[in-house]
Amino acid sequence: MxxxxxxxxxxxxxxxxxxxxxxxxxxxxxxxxxxxxxxxxxxxxxxxxxxxxxxxxxxxxxxxxxxxxxxxxxxxxxxxxxxxxxxxxxxxxxxxxxxxxxxxxxxxxxxxxxxxPICPRAVLRRVLDRANHMGFSVKAAMEFEFFMFEETSNGLHEKNFQNLRTLSHGSFSYSALRSIVQEDLYQDILDTFGSIGIQLEGLHAETGPGVLETAIAVDDALAMADKASVFKAFMKVLAQKRGLMATFMAKWNADLSGQSGHTHMSLWTQDGKPCFYDAADEHRMSPTMRHFIGGQLTYLREFAAMIAPNVNSYARLTPGFWAPTAATWGVDNRTVAIRVIPGSEKSHRLEYRVPGSDVNPYLSMAAAVGSGLLGIEQGIEPSEISTGNAYENQVSLDRQLPTNLETAGEILGQSKAAADLFGPAFTRHFADSRLFEARQYARAVTDWELKRYFEIL
The missing domain is CATH 3.10.20.70 (Glutamine synthetase, N-terminal domain)
Incomplete structure (x- = not known):
């Protein structure tokens, strides 16, 4: 294929x-x-x-x-x-x-x-135009975790999404065995996306039953958002044509880790020179990188609805499940929201660890890049570095991620920074759409509620 x-x-x-x-x-x-x-x-x-x-x-x-x-x-x-x-x-x-x-x-x-004004791709394009006017180009790479099931679309509904059969059992992260046993599937994925210009830098088994993870090779930010969006859509097509189902839900099972959509990014000058590297700094971070991270941390709570856009997104953002819960940063630390990855002048970058696989890549990228640009414009220094377990940090309310979509939608709708960056029409419309989604969920009666209350109350 x-x-x-x-x-x-x-x-x-x-x-x-x-x-x-x-x-x-x-x-x-x-x-x-x-x-x-x-x-x-x-x-x-x-x-x-x-x-x-x-x-x-x-x-x-x-x-x-x-x-x-x-x-x-x-x-x-x-x-x-x-x-x-x-x-x-x-x-x-x-x-x-x-x-x-x-x-x-x-x-x-x-x-x-x-x-x-409310088109997701146009929102990102306008943010990148702002970067261009500031003298920067943005390079990015996205990686996605996704669960694979030996199920069909009709079968899922017939089973009411219960007792699902995953592609494999147990947790066997980076399993060479599974990648060899399932080589025809892995090779099909690599060949299919390579043929349409989406180079997958890596593809491997991840933690959890039937979990795969892939990383899309770095590109300009707008091209990356295009590739990431196409990858998610066509990965589901590829799976269903093989009698499988792929899901990019942030968290499909309460007992398993969620699925991430981590985004790596760096700024470059218009003539191709990296802007994040400073050999003289303790962590090799230039002032531009520090301020970029400072802005991301400052506006993470305000823009959370664009980065965690679904009700289910917040089930993933819990301590101890490889997802951040607050606006924290650290160097090569996977318990924080923004992870600095030290490297050479060209590879030195940050990893934005808040998004799950359920994100709209255009909007999560717009929020991550846009908040960083505000940090540069305003000269915002990052907060104190987190070392060790960042889940144990005491952080102020303005640095805590919202715990549900309704709160996130309300905060975004009131954000002057969002209206400036993304436009008032988009900000209002998208915030209202998240509040609508939250209301749809509030009306639902879940299996958890039935099991907990049906007989006893």
Whole structure:
């Protein structure tokens, strides 16, 4: 199941390619507020006409949740608006031949016009434009843990998501045995994503039954968010075509560790010189890196809803499960939120350890980079370094992560820094969408509640 990365740079390149290759249809797609992959097949001639003026999608795709339930608190769209079309522009450089279909070209899109202010990809692009105006380019790499199950979509629902069969049993992290026994699956993953320009720097078994982890090779931040989003979507496709299921939930089982979406990043000058390294500093951290981390720590609580965007995200952010609970930092310390990874001038970087695998990569990247830029602009020094077990640190409320999505949504909606960085329209709309999601959960009656209260109360 290999595909092909198309080396196209402009609308003219795309038009020439599609005209010459003459496919009957082209597939277009985008990622919504929750990072859900949406798209459709488009007839060749309609696609060619859309290259200039874009194409439309009902703007409900930016006004509903993961279950297609319409928000009842959206100012951007709703029944009051009549749900008109939102326009999307095709991204020429994103072209690829899909590895799962019959030579079908595929292109990513980004919302434009009145939908652009709340488009996740556009939010990140604006943050990176800010970095560019400050003289920086941003390099990033994302890594994802995900659980694999010997289940089908229909089977999951028939079993009511109970007694699921994982791909393997027990915890056997970095298992060479499992990677060899399951070599056809591992090789399929490596080949599939390599063929479409997503180089996986590593792929291995992780702690937990049926857990895999992969790291996507470093790239410019916007390209990395594109690759990370495509990886999550197509990994699920690859799994289901093999009779398996992959989940990127932050935490699917109360007794197992959550699934991370750690992000590595560094700043560089426009002419390619690293900005985070200082050989004379105790930890080789330049003032730019210190201030970048200082901003990330300062605004982590305010921007948490973009980094932990789901109800389930907060089940992962608990002590002792390899996920941070507060705005802490340290050097090569995996109990903190921001881990400095000492290295050479070119490899010296930080690891942003708050995101789970459930993140929308565009929004988590925008929050991580944007808060760091504020730190540079404001000259914010990081708090005291954490050594040893950071879970034992006493931290003030403003440095504690919210413990639930409702609190995170309320804080984001009131954040002046968020409105400045991401735009007031996006900040209000996304915060309201998280409050809507929290209300959906508050109405649910869970298995835990039934087992705990049904008979005894």
């Amino acid at each position: 290999t595909g092909q990365k198309l080396k196209l740079k402009s609308t003219e390149d795309v038009r020439a390619y599609v005209t010459e290759s003459n496919p009957a249809h082209v597939k277009v797609g985008f990622f919504d507020l929750d990072g859900v992959f949406r798209g459709k097949f488009m007839a060749r001639d309609k696609f060619l006409s859309a290259l200039e003026g874009g194409y439309g999608f009902c703007n409900a795709v930016l006004g509903w949740d993961v279950a297609d339930t319409l928000y009842d608190n959206s100012s951007y769209t709703g029944w009051h608006s009549g749900y008109p079309d939102a326009n999307l522009r095709i991204l020429p450089e994103s072209g690829m031949i899909l590895p799962f279909e019959n030579e079908t070209p595929f292109f990513l899109s980004e919302f434009s016009g009145d939908a652009e």
